[in-house]
Amino acid sequence: MAEQVQGLVLRRANEMAPEAIIEARAVEKFYAQPDGRRIQVIAPTDLRIYPDQILALLGPSGSGKSTLLRMLTGLAPPSAGAIFWHGRPLDGQRPNVAVVFQSFALFPWLTVLENVEAPLLARGVSAIERRKRALRILDTVGLDGFETAYPKELSGGMKQRVGVARALVVEPEVLFMDEPFSALDVLTAENLRGELLELWFERKMPTRAIFIVTHNIEEAVLLADRVVVLGRNPARIRADIRIELAQPRNRKTEGFIALVDHIYKVLTQPDLKVEEMAPAAVPAKPRPVMLPHARPGGIAGLLEILLDRGGRDDLYHLADELAMEVDDLLPIVEAATLLEYVRVHEGDIEITPQGRAFAEADILERKRLFRQAALAHVPLLRQIESALRAKADRALPDDFFQDLLDEHFSEEEAQRQLATAIHWGRYAEIFDYDAQSGRLFLTES
Numbered sequence: 492m493a494e495q496v497q498g499l500v501l502r503r504a505n506e507m508a509p510e511a512i513i514e515a516r517a518v519e520k521f522y523a524q525p526d527g528r529r530i531q532v533i534a535p536t537d538l539r540i541y542p543d544q545i546l547a548l549l550g551p552s553g554s555g556k557s558t559l560l561r562m563l564t565g566l567a568p569p570s571a572g573a574i575f576w577h578g579r580p581l582d583g584q585r586p587n588v589a590v591v592f593q594s595f596a597l598f599p600w601l602t603v604l605e606n607v608e609a610p611l612l613a614r615g616v617s618a619i620e621r622r623k624r625a626l627r628i629l630d631t632v633g634l635d636g637f638e639t640a641y642p643k644e645l646s647g648g649m650k651q652r653v654g655v656a657r658a659l660v661v662e663p664e665v666l667f668m669d670e671p672f673s674a675l676d677v678l679t680a681e682n683l684r685g686e687l688l689e690l691w692f693e694r695k696m697p698t699r700a701i702f703i704v705t706h707n708i709e710e711a712v713l714l715a716d717r718v719v720v721l722g723r724n725p726a727r728i729r730a731d732i733r734i735e736l737a738q739p740r741n742r743k744t745e746g747f748i749a750l751v752d753h754i755y756k757v758l759t760q761p762d763l764k765v766e767e768m769a770p771a772a773v774p775a776k777p778r779p780v781m782l783p784h785a786r787p788g789g790i791a792g793l794l795e796i797l798l799d800r801g802g803r804d805d806l807y808h809l810a811d812e813l814a815m816e817v818d819d820l821l822p823i824v825e826a827a828t829l830l831e832y833v834r835v836h837e838g839d840i841e842i843t844p845q846g847r848a849f850a851e852a853d854i855l856e857r858k859r860l861f862r863q864a865a866l867a868h869v870p871l872l873r874q875i876e877s878a879l880r881a882k883a884d885r886a887l888p889d890d891f892f893q894d895l896l897d898e899h900f901s902e903e904e905a906q907r908q909l910a911t912a913i914h915w916g917r918y919a920e921i922f923d924y925d926a927q928s929g930r931l932f933l934t935e936s
């Protein structure tokens with residue numbers, strides 16, 4: 492029973508942290524030298540590729556970036572460790588990925604259309620379907636009208652568009668790109684980066700994640716949600732940095748420059764302990780904590796029931812007695828956990844001293860305690876409070892906060908997050924909300 496509940500709580504936690512599409516666990520790579528010695532190129536490395544992320548892999552020349560890419564795509568087996576695809580070991584088969592290479596790697600004797608159809612031919616797709624899919628993707632990448640051209644007739648930028656089309660035509664779950672823009676002139680490369688982002692953000696590309704190998708720090712910071720920096724001899728991950736600057740990014744902003752500087756230092760100072768570097772080098776923007784959708788009244792009710800039961804109960808037992816499904820009880824339990832009013836351990840829920848104080852207090856004292864706990868443990872409420880405080884009239888439109896939340900959540904979830912935050916903020920008398928004008932305003936205490 493306890494395991495089942497723990498499983499449920501864990502499942503919830505996993506729903507919040509998405510499942511990795513590809514995962515490398517302790518992968519290593521050795522190459523044999525002509526003299527028979529084995530050289531270790533990759534030290535045991537763990538890496539996860541998540542959906543909805545562009546991950547850039549940076550590293551000095553020869554550090555092992557391409558080797559790691561080949562292992563993740565199933566093109567080359569690791570010497571030790573394993574690659575998992577949706578949690579299952581790869582074991583020789585190829586996952587549904589495609590690779591765009593720096594050298595374009597087009598077949599010179601085939602036309603643009605035939606080059607794009609080639610991977611579908613290899614997968615046994617019928618001729619009619621091949622043509623249909625290839626024409627559609629050529630249109631998407633702006634190669635309409637070039638179907639019958641041969642690669643030698645195309646500029647570098649156009650060749651790479653064919654490379655991208657050929658990769659996308661198989662609808663890869665992850666698109667891998669190995670230095671895709673480094674053989675192009677500066678303007679063409681910048682143009683293609685913009686086009687790639689447009690395809691990604693407008694969801695015109697049938698892919699759930701992008702993994703791009705590059706040696707260009709600015710390119711990594713322009714494109715990626717996450718930058719992984721490899722060290723060499725042998726390669727190991729030295730830094731894994733979230734880039735939370737809003738898109739489209741501007742190279743001239745302070746945040747952009749600070750991140751490029753930080754990564755530059757990591758790359759050029761191999762002995763530097765990254766965790767000891769000044770944290771100010773990376774704009775610290777906390778990952779948003781997802782608010783469980785529970786009302787303060789529900790949290791208070793749960794705490795009162797727990798008090799009646801001596802401060803501790805089995806979650807299943809509790810749900811049963813309340814004639815609820817455990818799943819329905821979980822948002823309330825998660826909210827109480829976030830506020831540090833309860834602790835859940837192996838399926839048992841236990842009230843904390845703070846939870847007890849809250850449950851035993853009268854209504855005014857409860858509001859005061861809730862305000863304290865909410866401001867201490869819920870970054871979104873803190874953020875709303877300080878934004879309102881910064882305004883001369885202590886008021887801001889709800890759209891302002893909605894836009895901030897939209898960066899991290901789907902539109903629907905962003906609305907639910909704000910609605911829950913408003914419930915909590917009102918109860919705690921941190922701020923109030925006027926639905927008519929759509930404005931939040933500070934409740935001065």
Ligand SMILES: Nc1ncnc2c1ncn2[C@@H]1O[C@H](COP(=O)(O)OP(=O)(O)OP(=O)(O)O)[C@@H](O)[C@H]1O
Pocket residue numbers: 522523532550551552553554555556557558559706
């Ligand atoms: N098949 C091979 N046999 C022996 N050594 C190899 C082989 N492939 C790569 N290496 C060595 O492994 C190391 C990592 O190579 P890899 O191409 O993965 O690095 P990289 O970071 O992608 O380099 P670059 O930025 O120059 O493309 C290099 O020292 C390279 O010489």
